[in-house]
Every structure is written in C-alpha cells, then in structure tokens.
Amino acid sequence: MINRDGTPTINDVAALAGVHKRTVTRVMNSSSKVKAATRAKVEQAIEVLNFSPNRQARGLAAKRSFLLGLVYDAPTLFINDILKDTLGIIEDEGYELVVHACHYPSENVVKDVTRFVKRANLDGVIVLPPVADIADIGKELQKAGCPYVRVTSDVSDETSRLVVTDYLSAISDMTRHLVEFGHREFGFISGPNTHLSSRKRHEAFVQALSTHGIELPAEMVVEGAYTFDSGLMAANQLLSRERRPTAIFAANDEMAFGVIKVANQLGLKIPADLSLVSFDGTPFSNFAVPTLSTIIRPTGLMAKLATQKMLAQFNSGSNATHISETMISPQFEARESTGPVPGR
Amino acid sequence: MINRDGTPTINDVAALAGVHKRTVTRVMNSSSKVKAATRAKVEQAIEVLNFSPNRQARGLAAKRSFLLGLVYDAPTLFINDILKDTLGIIEDEGYELVVHACHYPSENVVKDVTRFVKRANLDGVIVLPPVADIADIGKELQKAGCPYVRVTSDVSDETSRLVVTDYLSAISDMTRHLVEFGHREFGFISGPNTHLSSRKRHEAFVQALSTHGIELPAEMVVEGAYTFDSGLMAANQLLSRERRPTAIFAANDEMAFGVIKVANQLGLKIPADLSLVSFDGTPFSNFAVPTLSTIIRPTGLMAKLATQKMLAQFNSGSNATHISETMISPQFEARESTGPVPGR
C-alpha cells in the first residue's frame, strides 16, 4: 500500500484508518471536530506507519514553508549563541532554520536578503547585526510581505519587529566603575564606523563620561574593525603617545585581546598600569589573562525574544501573550582587567 | 494577470510569453530542445516578471527539496568556519542550508538526525564531528536513502561519503618539534573519551612519541572536556605534580587557554618554563599571550571537500570530476608557546 519509495503519505494513513484523507488532515491540524473514536483510529494509523507529513506538499497547499531564516554577516561567537538558542525554540514549533550569510557593508545587501527570503520561500526571517542595522531591510521585507525581526540598536521600526540593545546603562555602569577607580584619561577603540553598534557604543561612552564631567578627546579615539589585528594597531597608537590613557575601552572582546598583547609587549601590566574593558562578554573574555572586565550581552534572552516576536507574527490570532519587551540590557561585569588608576 | 499575492508563477510567465508552461519548464531546466526565438521570449518574460520558481512546488513534483542539512553538536569556531564555506558553495549551486544541532553523547542522536532529514525533506546532509563519528549514522542515512557526507576520523564507510582527518602527520611534526627542543617529559590533556577525535589525537601522540623512544605515562594523561574549565583543572593536575612535564599537548585551543592561565598563576613562564602546544588553530590561538603553537585544521578545504562530495552524489551522471581526495592533513605551526626545554 505504502508509497514506492517507502515514505507513507496521508493517503496511506487514510486508507489504513479507513477514513478519508480530509479527516486525517483534521486530526493532524487538530482544528475542527473529529469524533474521539475516529481520531484514535487515525492517530494509531499515523503511529503504525510512522507518518510525518511532507513539508513541501504542506507548504504548497497552505502557502507556508515552515522554514525560518537567519541572516547575519559573519559567523561570530555572538552569532553562534543566537543560532543555538533560536534553533532550540523554533524546532519545537515545527520550523526548520535556514541560514544565510551576506557581506555587510555592501550596496546590495538589501536585495541579497530579499532574494534569499523569496528564493527559500521563508515564512519569516530573523536578521542579526550588523545587517539588521539597515532600516531599509525592514521596509523591503515588509513590502515583500515577509514577517521579520531585526536584532539591532536602530529603532526606526515597530517594536513588534525589533529586539533592541540598550547600550547606555551598561556603559554608564562600566564608566562609573572606572571613574570610581580614579581614571580620568580614557582611550576608546571603536569598531568600524560603518557599524551602528560601534557608533552607539561610542556615543554611549561619550555620554557616560560627560556625566562625570570628563571629555573624550578625538586623539583618544581610534577606529578599529572589531578584529584582533585592528586592536593591535589601535592599542599601539593609543599606548605609544607621550600621554597615554590610563584606561581603554575596546568596543569588542577581540580587539581587547589585541590591547592585552600590546600592553605585554610594552611591559605594561594590566590592571596595574592600564585598565581595560571590553564589550561582548564572549566566553573568551574569561579565558584571557587577566580576565576581561566586559559588558555581557544576554544572547540567550535576545534569541528568545527575537524568536518569540517572530512566531507571534504567525500566531497573531492565537493566545500567544503579547510580547511587550523590546529592550535588551547588557550587563557590565568587573573582572581582573580593571583596577585603580596608577599612582593612586 | 499576476498571482494575487504578487508572486508570479510559471503560468504567468507562460501567458506573457504566449507559450505553454511546459515550454517554460523546458527553458528553465534547459534540458530538451527549444527554438531559440521561443527561448528568448520566455527568458524575457521571466526577466520582466522577475520570476523565480516556487521551491515547494518544484520540490513536490521533482521529489527534491533543494535543501541541504548541516548537523553538528555545538556551534564552535570550527563549526563556524565550516558553515561559512559550505554556505558559500551550496548557495551557488541553488541549494539552501538548514542547520540542526543535536546533543552528542546521547542514545538517540542517530534517530534525531534521521528524523531531521526526513522532517526537513533534505536532499542531503553533511554531518560534522563529533556526531559524524558515529558510524551508525551513515548506515541509517543510507537506509533512509539520504545522501550524506561524514566529516570524521572514522573510516568505516565508503570514501565517497567521507572527509577524514589524518592526525598522524601533523602530530608527529609537532612531536618532533618538541623533541628537538629537548623535551622528554610530556603531559597530554585529552578531550572527552567519548569523542573519537580525542582518542585519535591521543593515539597519534603516543605513536609519535614512541618513534622517539619516549613513553607517555598514564599519570601524565588527563581527560578534559574540550572546555576552558576542564583545561584549568587538567593543567592544575599536571603542573602541581612534583615531577611536572616540560611540555604539554592540549587536545584543543580552548583547553590550552586554561593551561596558560594556570601557568601564570603558578609563576611558570611559557615557553621558558613550559612549552605548550594545542590543536585546532582557531583564530584565538593567535590572540593568546604567548601565541599558541598549534595544529591548524584546513577548515576551508574540509568544507569544500565535504560539499563537493555531497553534490557529487546528485550529479553522479554529470561531468562532475570524480573526487578522489578524502584525507585532510592539518598542519603544525610553531609559534611562541614552544621553546627549548628548561635548563638546556
């Protein structure tokens, strides 16, 4: 009876249960009423045949693919974490996750992403930074009728489609921590200026310093690229000045590793001669010697929120509790790399 | 004329081009003959409508999904690299990549994976270590009729479905490097014994040492878990002995980071007092202070090979050159963490 290639279809189930396939559909989608006895028969047939519906056929008929997309730039540790948690949630909901990497600072990212969702027939897509920082992506996806969630610090969109990172509070905590240690001369190693996250971190740092009446002179700001090598170069630049900062804020962990290296080469002890803080809180920030005082992003929570907001766009009619949360607040964690200002 | 939801279908194209949809199919799959003029008309219509075929319908009719799977345990940096390169290749071939994480040392991994390929209607799947180390996964996938490639160091399968890492040559190079530096007392921090990769690295190390007439005493071998914390514990164990090794081989980078930390705490200088080598060659091995002498896996090549072998299973009839390569040889790279044995 079974299909020639071994995979049972809904017809096989219907035949075995002695009902029409319309009834099998009913049982599966547990929508309309089915008599208990009938339901039992069908469920048993499904069990016996080990039947699972063909996603293609289902998608074609129901105009859904049960495929969600995840779009990012390069797979970093941060992306890893998000990926892991997202996957855990959506598979439970019966979706599969299709990934797509695109090259960020490029003219055609928006087109690339829309082509991807169309090509893969996605039911929805979660866009991660830095790609998500492009407000136009939201507009285009909306135009294409594709549900989406942007994980970003840009807020030019409805909150139901955003998971926003708030840089202010953690960076202000971190700044206070350093100021209380007596630091007044700061250095900042930014990410690429093309990245919104970097500009926001910079902005938040300047603002936090100003509440303490401290300025961040232009020569104390060096643009990096979120990479180790750029961290090396920036650290060299900042630490070879005659008047060097007593504390450096690196906009991500990887660049902070560069600072550690340069400090070692220059014979500067961290935190005795130089305090160092970073952003991200990847596991590696704990592996460094000394361990990095850093700002930790709650990736698990971010993934959970993004996924819930994604799913909420399908189940809008259902009893899905409305998700009001949008703001994500990373937490500053003081570890070994920060200490009192030298000579204090 | 266009579909209500804006997406043009093959019928729209046919109508616009003034031909039958069968002809459109012909043009798209460029199989049978179509008159040049007709082909041009169809191609223009496709262009004008910006038509792209519905993956679901195509898959349903052609019994293919154009979806490939990638199965792993936890998303590590290694997985990231593979992911990136795999994605680059298969998207060019018209496939999308669906990812799936499963919990490795667990009874039902095999079932989990087969359920995944079935549920997602995959055309094929690439299985990464440690999941790929389970020979049964190959058997089950074969039974399920699902093309696959295992990236592993197990060889109980046809080479056309394997990408095998050879641990011997790189580990023997590494060992020679240390022996030439005068080292005779070695410590080894393994990964979990449940992981084939760990057992193989161990085995290769023992063998390499033996060619130099050196033994690796049981008390100099500590089982880790491929994690930083386990590296800490293992290093503490090895370095707190009255007779401690002069060189330690950590079975991955992350555990080597733990060794660096412990060495620092104990006031041991690397490489002056202790030489350290690791396995993986993740970017972070270069960020450490000192930089890690490590064995670098050619992840790009591995991904490329795996993907090619995957695709070759579909295009078996085509002109795809037969891929004979199966063995992957990582390379040892001496960096700062290794040096002459103390007191020499």
Added chain:
DNA sequence: TTACTAATTGCTACCGGTAGCATAATGGTC
C-alpha cells in the same frame, strides 16, 4: 416516530511546478 438542527465526515478543486506522451510544425528528399 418524525422533523430538524448540529456534529462529523467525504468529495473535490486547488497550490505551482515536472515530465510522459501526443500533436503540430519544420525540413529534407525524391
């Protein structure tokens, strides 16, 4: 028991492609 309404279940037309087979158009050859 009958009539009538509500609850179940069956029939069928899609969804948007693919591919076998039939038919029409084209091209040579004598």
Added chain:
DNA sequence: GACCATTATGCTACCGGTAGCAATTAGTAA
C-alpha cells in the same frame, strides 16, 4: 508537391497535502 523523419510545443496527469462545501450521520425536541 507529397511523404516521412525530425524537432518543437502543447495537453494532462500527477506530487502530497489543505480547505471550502456538500453529504451523511447523530442528537434532540416535539
């Protein structure tokens, strides 16, 4: 110009589900 072999194109039946509507059965009140 007729005839036949090719070549190009059209017709149609699926693929395996979903969901609107019709038909049937069960349930309840009169």
